[in-house]
Amino acid sequence: MAQVTDHRGGVRSLSVPIPDNPLGHTLVYVVDTDRGPVLIDTGWDDPESWDTLTDGLTACGTSVTEIHGVVITHHHPDHHGLSGRVREASGAWIAMHAADTAVVRRTREAPAERWFAYMAAKLAAAGAPEEHIAPLRAAPPRALPGLSPALPDRDIVPGELLALPGRRLRAIWTPGHTPGHVCLHLEETHPARLPGHGRLFSGDHLLPGITPHIGLYEDPDDNRGALCSSETESSGEVTDPLGDYLDSLERVGRLAPAEVLPAHQHPFPDAAARVRELLTHHESRLTGLLALLAEPLTPWQLAERMEWNRPWDRIPYGSRNIAVSEAESHLRRLVKLGRAEAVTGSDPVTYVAV
Structure with a gap:
């Protein structure tokens, strides 16, 4: 049975399971309009996730056929996976930031064998x-989970209110975890009058x-190398996902919401304090990587030496x-800051602190 939480003010959440994943579930929010x-x-x-979602909607006094729209924070399959089925059942629109829609489009268009070859080369x-x-x-050519996601039919425009009748929900572009990740600011008085x-x-x-994963923005048609490529920009400028994430964190901290409703774990107050913790974490990690880069290391060797939640x-x-x-996203940040550089002539390329 679905775990349903009433956050008051016409907002509820459903805990929808993620199969074989330590995160356990995604918090899907139901917003009345x-x-x-x-x-x-x-x-x-x-199938279990779908049943949980539909049972949860029934427990909320509605059904999947009544869904008016679907707003996607980012394209990952634990967030966007069931969007197509919801649209088929209800006729609902699906909205996503254009940068993540581009990822969805090329994911659908690239054959599975192209993804295998791309990952092997990378x-x-x-x-x-x-x-x-x-x-x-x-690996034989075959369909992979998450390689046929639904194409959205509406763009989420940063800074603008979404078309939700009776609600004030504003899109905040927060790239880093994905290029088109968005947070959604419900500009309404907190139902418990929290400051x-x-x-x-x-x-x-x-x-x-x-701490959410910050990796590189994948593109199987990009053949220019892991740290010397731009997956999302035709201009050839190298992307910096970690820099994007840190900038986005500071922007969210300045919003000072009364409460944060995340997609995993549980709601919490004081976004600014959590932002400070994450900024400190990443600065500490970058400093630690510089110590490791006292000797030239490939991205793989660096990852082997980094501190993770297990050996x-x-x-x-x-x-x-x-x-x-x-590891590559952190390396890219260090290179952009002038604190590390590639070792000329190394193959595979190694990096060293400057």
Whole structure:
């Protein structure tokens, strides 16, 4: 059965399970409007998740057929996965920031074998050992989970109010976790009169006890190398996801919402304090990486030496790929700040502190 929490003021949340994931579930928010309920995120595309979502809506006194719209904080499958099924059942519109819609579009268009080849080449460039890359090279072409996400039919425009009759929900662009991640500021008096400015649906941008993954913005058509490429900009300018995230954090902190309603874990007050903790965490991590880069290291070697929530030899295969991407995003930040540089002539490329 779905766990339903009433946050008052016409806002409830449903805990929708994520299969085989330590996060456990995604908090899908149900926001009442004058045209019917609107969902903020939908959960993973899985039969149990779908049943939980529909049962939860029934417990809220509505049904999936009554959904008026779906607002997606970002394109990841534990947030966007069930959007297509909701739209099929209800005729609801789906809204997403254009930068993440672009990711959805190229995910749908690139065949599975192209993704395998891209990931193998990316890991090789990062210095991954051949035994780690070999399964990707040998993988048969097949459909992968999350490679056919629903295309949104509305853009979320940063700074503008969404078209939710009877509500004031403003989009705040917060890139970093994904290029088009948005937080949603409910500009209405808190139902418990907590001090601050409304409530913030924070997606994965601001979580009470987790630091969200900051990796590189993936594009299988980008052949220019992990740290010398731009996945989202045709101008050729190198992207800086960690820099984007840190800037976005400060912007959210200045909003000073009375309460944060995240997509995982639990609601919490004092967004500014949590922002300060995360800024301190990333500065400490960058400083620690500079110490590791006293000797030249590939991104893979750096990831092996970084501090994670478990020893490297106990990190699962897929999570190692994510860890290397996170290491690369931090390397990219250090290079952009002039605190690290590539070692000329190294192959695979290594980096060293300046």
